Amino acid sequence: MTVLSDNPTPLARTITIYRPAGGTEGYREVHDKTSSITVSCFPWKTARDVRMPPVPACYILADHGSVYIGETSDVHSRLAAHIRDSDKNFAREAYVVTGVGSEGKGRFNSTAAVYFQYHLTHLALQANLVDVIKGTNPQLPEADEHESASLDVFLQQSQSLLFDAGCRAFKSNFASQRRSGSATVDTAGPAGTMEIDVIGVAPISGQLELSYTGLWARGYESQRGFVVLAGSEVRTDINPTAWDWIDEDRSKLRAAGALMAIPGRADRERLCVAVQFDSASSAAKVVTGSRDAYRWVTPRLSQPMLSVA
Numbered sequence: 001m002t003v004l005s006d007n008p009t010p011l012a013r014t015i016t017i018y019r020p021a022g023g024t025e026g027y028r029e030v031h032d033k034t035s036s037i038t039v040s041c042f043p044w045k046t047a048r049d050v051r052m053p054p055v056p057a058c059y060i061l062a063d064h065g066s067v068y069i070g071e072t073s074d075v076h077s078r079l080a081a082h083i084r085d086s087d088k089n090f091a092r093e094a095y096v097v098t099g100v101g102s103e104g105k106g107r108f109n110s111t112a113a114v115y116f117q118y119h120l121t122h123l124a125l126q127a128n129l130v131d132v133i134k135g136t137n138p139q140l141p142e143a144d145e146h147e148s149a150s151l152d153v154f155l156q157q158s159q160s161l162l163f164d165a166g167c168r169a170f171k172s173n174f175a176s177q178r179r180s181g182s183a184t185v186d187t188a189g190p191a192g193t194m195e196i197d198v199i200g201v202a203p204i205s206g207q208l209e210l211s212y213t214g215l216w217a218r219g220y221e222s223q224r225g226f227v228v229l230a231g232s233e234v235r236t237d238i239n240p241t242a243w244d245w246i247d248e249d250r251s252k253l254r255a256a257g258a259l260m261a262i263p264g265r266a267d268r269e270r271l272c273v274a275v276q277f278d279s280a281s282s283a284a285k286v287v288t289g290s291r292d293a294y295r296w297v298t299p300r301l302s303q304p305m306l307s308v309a
Contacts, residue, residue: 035157038100044091058116061091066131071117087213200274208296238289
């Protein structure tokens with residue numbers, strides 16, 4: 001019997017889950033004998049104890065309702081940096097895609113890592129199962145048609161491996177894991193003006209938080225748009241791809257004395273007054289310094305604000 005045919009039925013696969021330390025929820029390596037990649041997964045709280053080799057990788061940091069998808073030429077150093085980054089404290093599990101075996105380690109290079117980040121990000125957005133947290137927009141790397149064909153095979157193989165590892169950002173038998181009560185965020189520019197130092201009082205059970213890697217920001221939908229409350233943090237940096245009006249609005253806030261420095265934190269500032277935006281989208285863009293849309297969601301837990309003293 002020949003395996004090659006016009007039958008579209010997927011071939012059966014045998015996937016191995018290896019737990020070198022035993023246990024159930026700890027470190028696992030997921031792979032099969034037909035692919036040249038592997039998925040390593042582990043609880044983020046144990047990341048300090050994981051010894052990843054310094055190889056190219058695409059990785060996913062996830063909690064129940066959101067994912068951050070990154071790429072690196074040295075996953076050992078990148079994860080060590082993320083461990084020290086408080087913005088990554090939202091993560092509960094990590095999934096790391098790397099090459100395996102002599103062939104896979106040579107073919108899953110830095111180009112493959114960038115290729116995976118780009119396509120996995122779009123697959124997660126298309127699936128709409130979780131919120132996708134982005135820093136800068138993933139870019140499609142330069143690759144000829146022969147290399148792209150191989151990378152597409154890797155990408156297809158990774159879907160089963162990631163699913164069996166426990167990642168539910170791309171496929172799931174459940175409904176969306178995104179939290180309810182989120183404010184709709186679009187990708188358009190502002191439709192109106194920003195009002196500084198408005199009276200900001202969130203309605204009962206109507207306060208929302210920004211879903212963005214640990215940035216502390218609170219607001220609520222109003223009759224005229226969206227109000228970001230005083231005390232909210234504003235990311236200092238502005239991404240190179242951000243809209244020009246974001247920088248303009250930031251300048252207006254500083255000129256009005258509405259932003260103050262946070263002692264010991266050069267990466268963020270604090271709003272001294274409530275600010276009215278035309279939409280939740282505009283508010284999220286100005287607060288994060290990014291053109292990408294981030295979601296305002298129902299707070300899970302109250303979080304203490306950083307001291308300004």
